[in-house]
Amino acid sequence: MKNKTLSVCFLMLFHFIYPQSTDRQVRNLSEVLVIDERSRNYILNAYDVVQLNDGSFIVSDKLDYKLKKFDKNGKFVKETGKRGKGHGEFRGPSYLASFNDVVAVTDFSSNRVQMFTSDLQFKSNFNVPGTVLDLCFDSEGNLWVGLLGGVGGQKIIKVDGAGNILQTILLKNQSDDIFESLFFFDINKKGIVAVCYMCLNKIEVWNTKGQFIRDFEVAGIPLHPRKKTIVKNLFSKDIEAPEDNIFWSLSFDNSENIYVLADAYTENPSKDVYVLDLRGNLLSILSLPERAVHLLMVSNDRMIAINNRRTKITVYGLKNNMDRKKR
Incomplete structure (x- = not known):
């Protein structure tokens, strides 16, 4: 009975951390081109x-x-x-x-x-x-x-x-923590600027006139990463560093959607790409075939990814499925 209770608690925790959403658009990824050691x-x-x-x-x-x-x-x-x-x-x-x-x-x-x-x-x-x-x-x-x-x-x-x-x-989410200060950004064709942080679950939206539009968090991902002590101090605060990143990369497609590559705090670490609109609504989650540390959307149906060893660059084709299913 105890083991059964623990199993139920684990499943509840898993669904809390990685929520199973309502309908999400399903998109297939196909390998179009590879640049690696074979080049x-x-x-x-x-x-x-x-x-x-x-x-x-x-x-x-x-x-x-x-x-x-x-x-x-x-x-x-x-x-x-x-x-x-x-x-x-x-x-x-x-x-x-x-x-x-x-x-x-x-x-x-x-x-x-x-x-x-x-x-x-x-x-x-x-x-x-x-x-x-x-x-x-x-x-x-x-x-x-x-x-x-x-x-x-x-x-x-x-x-x-x-x-x-x-x-x-x-930027709005200023921090004294150097790790939470690291960020990436992209600008779409209409002059909208999207910013995401490597070690903070915040995405800021601006325009190129310098006007702040909004910020939001990606649902299901913690605000801060787990931390570990890297330097112990007797007379001052210990120095801590994140165990993992929150996000790796951010890029716009041609339809003003934001693609964010998540690191550790998702169902498929360094593979899951969250597709969001400018209000932070989750449109879909794509899962790359292998771990990546960088992505670039070059069109609505083309994505470039650098693998986590940084030795391989893959161009993926993205195709919509007519069917919709629950993830």
Whole structure:
């Protein structure tokens, strides 16, 4: 009887943490293209990826200190970069953004942004007042950069080609906890900005005029991650760090839906992608075939994912099923 009671309690807890929703749209994922060790140029650590207008891909390989270009079929085309601090050199290329013939890339855990052509020719570079957490072009070609630290805390700034600040968005969910300060963002074609935090279940919605619209939590996911002590102090507060992340990545599709890749606190860790509207309503949950740490929606029916070992980039096709079923 005791074991039966424990089983019932466990099931109740599971359904509380991972609620079984009402009807959700079912979408099938099909593998369209893979870029990995089978490609001519081995990927050591794919940090980010963008797809250009001609269908080709630019990958930032952090451990190889290079930007790598692949054609629309996944065939290696060329690469550029080496370890260093000069023009076209990197301490570890990380976040990418592209607009027409321009590719922006930042160095890992730094304030430097470099600009390249789509053919990987160096154009210019500039520094911003804080560590870059993410970057994105809007539909008019303006570059927006997410910053950690500096005056006012976490912010997203619009900059010109020389790095001069044209506009600033100070985020709502400011925190003294550095882990809860880490965030990602994306901008859709209508100038709506969506922000999610790596270690906090909050999504903020703004517009590029700097107007706050709303924030919300994703249902079924805890507000904060579990924490563990990493440094014990006798005379001050212990230093704690999250055991896992809440979210890995965020991206818009062309219909203003938000796709969020969840980490540990979901039924399929690092596989479940929550699809939300701008009010936070859950539209569907997609489950990737393998664990991922980054996703990019390039259209309503195409998704790019980087696997959790950062050695494989997969393009998935998304197809709607006419039937609807309960998850």
